[in-house]
Amino acid sequence: MTVRNGSFSYRRGEPILQNIDLTVEPGQILAILGPNGAGKTTLLRCITGMLRWTGGDSLLGGESIRSMPPRKLWSRMAYVPQARTASGAYTAFETVLLGRSSRLGPFASPGREDLRKAEEVMELLGISALADKKCSGISGGELQMVLIARALAAEPQVLILDEPESNLDFKNQLVVLDTMSRLASEGMACIFNTHYPTHALQRSDKALLLSKGGDYKFGNTAQVVTEASIRRSFGVEAVIGTLPTPLGEVQSVIPLRIANQEGGHHEA
Amino acid sequence: MTAMRTGKLRYGWRAACLLLPVAAGVLALGIGRLAFSPTQVLQAIGQALTGAADMTALIHRTLWRLRLPRILLAALTGAGLSAAGCAFQSLFANPLATPDTLGVASGASFGAALGLLLGLDILGIQCSALVMGGAAVALTWLAGTGSHRGRSTIVLSGIMMGSVFNALVSLVKFAADEESQLPAITYWLMGGLQNASYRTLLLGAPLIVTGVAVLWLLRWRMNLLPLSDDEARASGVSITRLRAVVVVCATMITAACVAMCGQVGWVGLLVPHMCRMKFGSNHLALLPVSISTGAAFLIAVDTAARSISAQEIPISILTALLGAPFFIALMRRKGGWSL
Numbered sequence: 027m028t029v030r031n032g033s034f035s036y037r038r039g040e041p042i043l044q045n046i047d048l049t050v051e052p053g054q055i056l057a058i059l060g061p062n063g064a065g066k067t068t069l070l071r072c073i074t075g076m077l078r079w080t081g082g083d084s085l086l087g088g089e090s091i092r093s094m095p096p097r098k099l100w101s102r103m104a105y106v107p108q109a110r111t112a113s114g115a116y117t118a119f120e121t122v123l124l125g126r127s128s129r130l131g132p133f134a135s136p137g138r139e140d141l142r143k144a145e146e147v148m149e150l151l152g153i154s155a156l157a158d159k160k161c162s163g164i165s166g167g168e169l170q171m172v173l174i175a176r177a178l179a180a181e182p183q184v185l186i187l188d189e190p191e192s193n194l195d196f197k198n199q200l201v202v203l204d205t206m207s208r209l210a211s212e213g214m215a216c217i218f219n220t221h222y223p224t225h226a227l228q229r230s231d232k233a234l235l236l237s238k239g240g241d242y243k244f245g246n247t248a249q250v251v252t253e254a255s256i257r258r259s260f261g262v263e264a265v266i267g268t269l270p271t272p273l274g275e276v277q278s279v280i281p282l283r284i285a286n287q288e289g290g291h292h293e294a
Numbered sequence: 295m296t297a298m299r300t301g302k303l304r305y306g307w308r309a310a311c312l313l314l315p316v317a318a319g320v321l322a323l324g325i326g327r328l329a330f331s332p333t334q335v336l337q338a339i340g341q342a343l344t345g346a347a348d349m350t351a352l353i354h355r356t357l358w359r360l361r362l363p364r365i366l367l368a369a370l371t372g373a374g375l376s377a378a379g380c381a382f383q384s385l386f387a388n389p390l391a392t393p394d395t396l397g398v399a400s401g402a403s404f405g406a407a408l409g410l411l412l413g414l415d416i417l418g419i420q421c422s423a424l425v426m427g428g429a430a431v432a433l434t435w436l437a438g439t440g441s442h443r444g445r446s447t448i449v450l451s452g453i454m455m456g457s458v459f460n461a462l463v464s465l466v467k468f469a470a471d472e473e474s475q476l477p478a479i480t481y482w483l484m485g486g487l488q489n490a491s492y493r494t495l496l497l498g499a500p501l502i503v504t505g506v507a508v509l510w511l512l513r514w515r516m517n518l519l520p521l522s523d524d525e526a527r528a529s530g531v532s533i534t535r536l537r538a539v540v541v542v543c544a545t546m547i548t549a550a551c552v553a554m555c556g557q558v559g560w561v562g563l564l565v566p567h568m569c570r571m572k573f574g575s576n577h578l579a580l581l582p583v584s585i586s587t588g589a590a591f592l593i594a595v596d597t598a599a600r601s602i603s604a605q606e607i608p609i610s611i612l613t614a615l616l617g618a619p620f621f622i623a624l625m626r627r628k629g630g631w632s633l
Contacts, residue, residue: 076527100530107528113387113520115575119299124517128530135514135578141300157299160574180530 027073027103027184027215031082034065034072042068044240046082050232052183055206055216057226057247060236061260066219067188069236073217074105074186086184100128104177106187109169114162118172121161122148125179140179147178151205167198174205185209187218191225203229223251223279227266235259251279261285301514301578311586315373318590319365322597328356364490366499368596369589371487371551372561374502376588377509378544379562380569380581384519385540386445393548393562396448396541397455401430402552404459407466407479416489420497420553427549430455431541484608485556487596498550505547506585508539516540516577558592560613564621565591571624591617 032046042065050056060066071077073084075091084091091099104125116124125147126140136144148154153171156164161172170190177185187206191199206216207229220226226233226247233250235243237259243250256264256279264281303311320339324330330338330353338357378393386395393399405426409419434455438448463483470476509516515536518526526533551558565588566580573579592609595616599609 071524074528076524096527096532097530100528105524105528107522107525111522112525113522115384115387115520116517117574117576120301120517120574120576123301124521124529127515127518130514132515132531133511135302136300177528 028085029073030085032072032079033081034068034077035080041240043072046242048234048244050215050217052213052215053210054232055210055230056232056234057230058219058234059223059226061238064236064238066236070186070188070219074103097128101180102182103184103186104180104182106173106177106190108188108192109166109173110193112161112169112173114160117158117160118164119144119157121172122175122179125176128180144179147175151175167194167201170194170202184215189219189221192221223256227251227277227279257285301576303579303582311582314586315369315589315593318593319369322365322593323357323361325597326361326601363492363495364487365593367487367490367495367554368592370499370502371555371558372588372592373585374506374547374551375558375562376565376584377506377581378547380566380584381509381516381540381544383566384516385537386449387520388449393544394456396434396452397430397459398427398545398548399552399557400456400459402427402549403483403557404462406482406553407463410479410482411466411470411475416494417497423553424549427552428545430459431545482556485558485610486606486608487555488606494554498554501546501550505543508543510581513577513581557610558613559610560617561588561592564617568621568624
């Protein structure tokens with residue numbers, strides 16, 4: 027998945043995204059970071075073609091997604107919305123099954139193969155027990171996993187997740203992040219928005235840090251998520267520390283205080 | 295492995311869906327001032343099919359000229375309004391949506407009232423109702439859609455357009471002749487199937503059948519309707535086209551129903567919700583069940599409307615009086631539901 031020279035602005039207004047270039051290979055995770063209102067969600071929607079780039083293009087497997095028929099595009103790429111925006115009318119299984127839509131004709135209903143695939147992904151994510159529960163009656167963490175399962179049911183090569191670990195408790199955050207890591211290790215390309223620089227440092231191969239006004243930095247996570255870039259983008263003084271843990275050394279970002287806007291002297 | 299969750303109805307339920315309206319129809323054929331037992335009705339049906347005509351002309355006329363078209367009209371209207379209501383509730387992700395949400399019934403009522411005022415014949419009234427119903431929805435659609443507008447915008451503009459057309463109906467009533475036209479318009483607006491004949495069915499029935507058939511074919515895909523815009527688009531399905539097709543079908547159905555029998559309230563709201571409580575929101579099961587239940591429900595209510603008292607009771611009065619308490623009882627027992 028590649029974005030070449032992507033720019034976006036609403037009809038009358040300042041450009042929100044300018045000349046974005048990024049690439050994610052199969053098996054890689056890209057984290058998109060940035061302060062509220064910097065355009066993270068807009069970027070995600072532009073990458074997927076839900077919003078049209080006003081300049082530039084997204085390429086999937088070297089092919090422009092603009093010229094791709096939607097059903098072909100969405101059987102290669104899948105989108106996981108934020109759980110709080112999802113509809114709760116269906117059971118978990120019915121929701122997962124909707125992920126097969128891109129592979130079914132307009133008058134078709136899911137066949138044996140589709141049902142099996144939906145069962146398979148639910149088992150893979152360990153949520154088979156939820157199958158007959160209504161989405162309105164399960165927890166936020168469970169719903170997020172159901173939505174990931176729905177995306178996987180389309181058998182995509184690229185998975186796009188909009189703040190998948192927001193509004194979740196510690197354990198559910200880990201469940202979601204572990205799932206993403208595992209999918210990547212099996213060859214999936216994952217792109218996710220996040221409010222947690224620590225998650226980017228620990229999980230992603232690449233990172234894209236947006237600042238308000240369209241500036242951005244893209245590259246290997248270790249080079250993008252630094253104390254200096256966090257200060258510049260978020261206006262927050264943070265330290266990046268390495269903690270010894272039973273699982274080896276783990277990096278973590280700790281926000282200290284709001285940075286002095288005048289840009290004078292700062293203690294480290 | 296456990297049984298696959300196909301979401302389809304089990305065969306027993308499918309048989310029930312087919313039999314329920316038919317059974318209601320057979321019973322209803324026998325009920326009325328000239329009463330027949332179901333056995334007699336079945337005998338009569340057998341005779342009619344084989345051509346062995348030893349029925350009296352009176353029975354023949356009662357069964358096939360008077361009651362059958364009326365039962366067919368009730369079945370079509372009930373099935374159509376339930377399907378349309380079910381579609382609109384999903385489309386707007388709003389449990390309060392009815393077939394009239396986009397103003398089609400108000401528009402069609404205005405068309406019918408105008409036709410009555412102008413003294414058109416029954417076919418002219420139907421055409422006028424259909425055209426005005428379509429026009430109301432087109433206006434609502436123009437007013438309520440556009441970039442960055444949510445689904446509540448179109449529901450609100452539907453309510454506005456409904457009130458505009460209701461005002462126009464009042465205007466027509468105001469202009470109508472008090473002796474003859476005003477009562478005719480008022481009775482029409484209360485809804486009733488007393489005008490049923492094969493001739494009235496001719497115009498409306500094909501529209502209802504087509505609309506219901508298209509919705510039925512799209513029934514699994516209709517599951518995408520309540521999803522948010524981004525989710526729906528990420529399904530790879532052209533959601534705009536799906537919504538447009540559903541709106542056109544539901545509009546066509548509702549306008550045709552109003553054109554044939556005035557405003558039959560409540561069916562489009564009550565029946566889909568009753569079915570949702572039992573069968574969930576998966577349209578693969580929900581839509582067929584709603585169609586079948588709607589048909590049987592309206593046959594039953596209309597039969598009651600024409601046989602409870604010597605004079606016919608307008609059907610909307612009964613749908614509300616019978617439907618609402620039943621609905622409330624069901625809702626309280628199930629503890630509500632979500633869409």
